[in-house]
Amino acid sequence: MLTERQLLILNAIIDDYITHAEPVGSRSVSKRSDMNYSPATIRNEMSDLEELGFLEKPHSSSGRIPSQKGYRYYVDHLLSPKKLTKKEIIGIQSLFKERFSEVEQVIQQSAKILSSLTSYTSIVLGPKVFESKLKQLQIIPLSDDSAVAIIVTDTGHVENQMVSLPKGINTNDLEKVVNIINERLKDVPLIHLRNSISAEISNVLKKYIDEYDKMISLLNNAFLSQQHEKVFFGGKTNILAQPEFHDVDRVRNILNIFEENELVSKLFRSHVQGITIKIGEENHFEPFDDCTIITATYAVNGRHVGTVGILGPTRMEYRKVVGILDYVSKDLSKILSSRYQDN
Amino acid sequence: MLTERQLLILNAIIDDYITHAEPVGSRSVSKRSDMNYSPATIRNEMSDLEELGFLEKPHSSSGRIPSQKGYRYYVDHLLSPKKLTKKEIIGIQSLFKERFSEVEQVIQQSAKILSSLTSYTSIVLGPKVFESKLKQLQIIPLSDDSAVAIIVTDTGHVENQMVSLPKGINTNDLEKVVNIINERLKDVPLIHLRNSISAEISNVLKKYIDEYDKMISLLNNAFLSQQHEKVFFGGKTNILAQPEFHDVDRVRNILNIFEENELVSKLFRSHVQGITIKIGEENHFEPFDDCTIITATYAVNGRHVGTVGILGPTRMEYRKVVGILDYVSKDLSKILSSRYQDN
DNA sequence: ATTTAGCACTCGTTAAGCGAGAGTGCTAAC
DNA sequence: GTTAGCACTCTCGCTTAACGAGTGCTAAAT
Numbered sequence A, B: 001m002l003t004e005r006q007l008l009i010l011n012a013i014i015d016d017y018i019t020h021a022e023p024v025g026s027r028s029v030s031k032r033s034d035m036n037y038s039p040a041t042i043r044n045e046m047s048d049l050e051e052l053g054f055l056e057k058p059h060s061s062s063g064r065i066p067s068q069k070g071y072r073y074y075v076d077h078l079l080s081p082k083k084l085t086k087k088e089i090i091g092i093q094s095l096f097k098e099r100f101s102e103v104e105q106v107i108q109q110s111a112k113i114l115s116s117l118t119s120y121t122s123i124v125l126g127p128k129v130f131e132s133k134l135k136q137l138q139i140i141p142l143s144d145d146s147a148v149a150i151i152v153t154d155t156g157h158v159e160n161q162m163v164s165l166p167k168g169i170n171t172n173d174l175e176k177v178v179n180i181i182n183e184r185l186k187d188v189p190l191i192h193l194r195n196s197i198s199a200e201i202s203n204v205l206k207k208y209i210d211e212y213d214k215m216i217s218l219l220n221n222a223f224l225s226q227q228h229e230k231v232f233f234g235g236k237t238n239i240l241a242q243p244e245f246h247d248v249d250r251v252r253n254i255l256n257i258f259e260e261n262e263l264v265s266k267l268f269r270s271h272v273q274g275i276t277i278k279i280g281e282e283n284h285f286e287p288f289d290d291c292t293i294i295t296a297t298y299a300v301n302g303r304h305v306g307t308v309g310i311l312g313p314t315r316m317e318y319r320k321v322v323g324i325l326d327y328v329s330k331d332l333s334k335i336l337s338s339r340y341q342d343n
Numbered sequence C: 001a002t003t004t005a006g007c008a009c010t011c012g013t014t015a016a017g018c019g020a021g022a023g024t025g026c027t028a029a030c
Numbered sequence D: 001g002t003t004a005g006c007a008c009t010c011t012c013g014c015t016t017a018a019c020g021a022g023t024g025c026t027a028a029a030t
Helices: A004-020 A026-030 A039-051 A068-078 A086-097 A103-118 A171-184 A190-208 A212-222 A248-259 A261-268 A318-342 B004-020 B026-030 B039-051 B068-078 B086-097 B103-118 B171-184 B190-208 B212-222 B248-259 B261-268 B318-342
Strands: A121-125 A134-141 A146-153 A158-164 A231-234 A276-279 A291-300 A303-313 B121-125 B134-141 B146-153 B158-164 B231-234 B276-279 B291-300 B303-313
Touching: A004 A026, A004 A039, A004 A068, A026 A039, A068 A276, A068 A318, A086 A103, A086 A318, A103 A121, A103 A231, A103 A303, A103 A318, A121 A261, A134 A171, A134 B134, A146 A212, A146 B146, A158 A212, A158 B158, A171 A190, A171 A212, A190 A212, A231 A261, A248 A261, A248 B248, A261 A291, A261 A303, A291 A318, A303 A318, B004 B026, B004 B039, B004 B068, B026 B039, B068 B276, B068 B318, B086 B103, B086 B318, B103 B121, B103 B231, B103 B303, B103 B318, B121 B261, B134 B171, B146 B212, B158 B212, B171 B190, B171 B212, B190 B212, B231 B261, B248 B261, B261 B291, B261 B303, B291 B318, B303 B318
Parallel strands: none
Antiparallel strands: A121 A231, A121 A303, A134 A146, A146 A158, A276 A291, A291 A303, B121 B231, B121 B303, B134 B146, B146 B158, B276 B291, B291 B303
């Protein structure tokens, strides 16, 4: 167990390193107002902390920097989220105040807010479309062999998907099917649609429709669309401003990762409610070995449907980021919930 | 006017600089197989070419690099587009062969092809949605005061737009209006929709509808959607591989520009049919002062509806890029045309 | 038993100096 | 008109030296 003084010193070093990005020496720690020990004492403690694995030295005669374990200890035991300033809160509120016509715009806006407030890169996932409910289905033939299927959800979200029309399908039948679905499956969550079709209305369909099998496969295609969540970014290039990313090759690597939505979505998706912090190798993804990802979930009417996250260097302003993320995720939840309530 | 020999030398220097990215000296020019002069002679010519403004020196005792004027002369007089290799053609064909369900996917694929073939960044604009024609309009109420308007075009493109329902509007009336529009304005180009409404059907509407004014403003909102072309990128980070972009701050600048679709669209939109080359300051945009943009237009059934473009350093492989761009733009035109024909 | 002053030592950073190499411009010879 | 020869320039990489920040250890002070 660490002594009180060791805690104080560890905290001081991490704070210092976070703001200055340079190894911190005993002298500068000892000069802090809350530190009443000489550099020599600090040095001894630092040596101990290094032995315990909380600190490391870039080279033998330099100051210390926090190790991954050090950061972990810091966030687990020492971290007190910083309250947002009045100014920040007002800023957030005013940005959210613009009247957005679409849910996606609200989400995109959250990403922007996060990145501009933190000056790191922000990623927002979701909300999972398929949790929302069917409002209306349309299948509009374009030519003899193709049509576009349009799904409108109760949240006003529109998904569309091209489908090819099997030969021998009857346009009247198609209309009938669409009508039946709209009558009987309204308000069924998209995620259950495919099941519901076979479970609830297959009998009806079989009765009225000639080419049952073809019709089913057509519908399955129509509901195939974007199963994966959308990914929104804010400040994609913010991370380049950090001194640890002053190498073009690394930068390129990371930016390329951003282009792969699948991967990003896997890396940032949070499975537990609330704030999650993944430091360096805890991400289990080599290019992020010296990055930290902090995520929070947001909820709609109590259900956690998406993730907001920040990507920065391990030397990240944890206090600030956690505070902001907490605030924004809750605000976003509020806004989305009120919106979904409306409908 | 330049002499035959000066042309030869200018061409040699540019070719060399394009491939090696380093100032080229008299000796290396003279060593080329088609060059039967000694370094000293070359030096004299180079000196003249510099005086004429086609070449410049990074410092007094270094080799020459082409000036912007030099590149301009090169593309205007010396440039012979490189024929694609069999391999490249086969590659393009096979990538285009995948059966895409949506036009946008074809476009996105073109961007990918271009960037991977050229190893620069590619940008594809359009096609302008509003040139396509109305297939079907839907307005689906979500709640008492909001609805989503969906426009399906003859090309299978789906646009959707949230609209707020003015108070006192009658749902039956809304349905009537939508029906009238679908009957009478089918196949009207989106761009003319708003005019057509007032011109062709305002009488009918006035007859049947109570709240004419409110209805019109609602429709105007519904047709407001994305007027600006979409922007597709390929190989956003390719440009970072070029030695002239090995500075993180510049890189950041450029990548930030990529995020501003409006700006990108303005910078890359081509107004003339065929290949356009803008070198350095010809772009009239300071961050691109040492970039070249090469664009080509693509057409659907003879109408030029969009732009494909490449962004690279002024030291760009002009011959190759022009060849590829020419080929891909034509191929894309073919594919899109055949698709639009279908419907 | 802690804490701290003192000191030798280590390493990274910076500046200066130097030689090699690539390239030029000029002159004079071909 | 062309080219060989040569002095000159500038960059680049390497070495050296000085400096400064910081450490670890020892011994003295508290």
